[in-house]
Amino acid sequence: MTKIRIAVQKSGRLNEDSLKILKDCGISIDNGKDQLKATSRNFPLEVFYLRNGDIPQYLRDGVVDIAIIGENVLIEKGKDISIAERLGFSKCRVSLAVPKSESYNSIKDFEGKKIATSYPNTVKEYLAARGVNAELHIINGSVEIAPNIGLAYGICDIVSSGSTLFKNNLKEVEVMLKSEAVLAVSPTISEERKELLKKIQFRIKSVLQARQ
Ligand code: PRP
Numbered sequence: 001m002t003k004i005r006i007a008v009q010k011s012g013r014l015n016e017d018s019l020k021i022l023k024d025c026g027i028s029i030d031n032g033k034d035q036l037k038a039t040s041r042n043f044p045l046e047v048f049y050l051r052n053g054d055i056p057q058y059l060r061d062g063v064v065d066i067a068i069i070g071e072n073v074l075i076e077k078g079k080d081i082s083i084a085e086r087l088g089f090s091k092c093r094v095s096l097a098v099p100k101s102e103s104y105n106s107i108k109d110f111e112g113k114k115i116a117t118s119y120p121n122t123v124k125e126y127l128a129a130r131g132v133n134a135e136l137h138i139i140n141g142s143v144e145i146a147p148n149i150g151l152a153y154g155i156c157d158i159v160s161s162g163s164t165l166f167k168n169n170l171k172e173v174e175v176m177l178k179s180e181a182v183l184a185v186s187p188t189i190s191e192e193r194k195e196l197l198k199k200i201q202f203r204i205k206s207v208l209q210a211r212q
């Protein structure tokens, strides 16, 4: 039987809520903790646990048919990938922040400065649209430490509760975009799997309605 293949974040903030929404849709997945792939017992579906940043490429290549992913990741590296549903969880902002001690006035303050980030495309686009030139320092995690160790003037990263900024003596100065978890679809999904996607979407819609 044909199964639809879904990518879910392997570990991190989206993982738990992603599995929860599938469960609420009546899709049971046996979750062997260190398995990278699992099959549902009661729906023709396979789950692939992947790194966030790799998911857009897997969708593009048709290695997976659908994915639960942060919209911010699609904006950064999957603008060609379409969104079937907004899922209403994992809400966050992608923002620019600087040390609390800086007297920040406007985006022009970033001119000629270094910005540490894991979202280079998003930052480049935001700055270019405002005519600001800055140097990007691309790092994959713990971005908020950069200003404190003299690596950058400011940072661009995800802000959820704001506690990481707070702990690192940073202040949010520009909200570049708002994001939430979405159901994304591979451009190469087969007709047969599209039918399975429709069933999942139908269930998701009623789960989201019940959650309101
Ligand atoms: C994420 C993100 C921010 C933080 C935001 O980091 O990169 O640093 O969460 O959440 P908050 O506003 O609620 O503090 P994460 O902890 O996932 O680790 P990483 O940056 O090392 O990947």
Ligand code: MG
Pocket: 141, 142, 143, 144, 157, 164
């Ligand atoms: Mg972080």
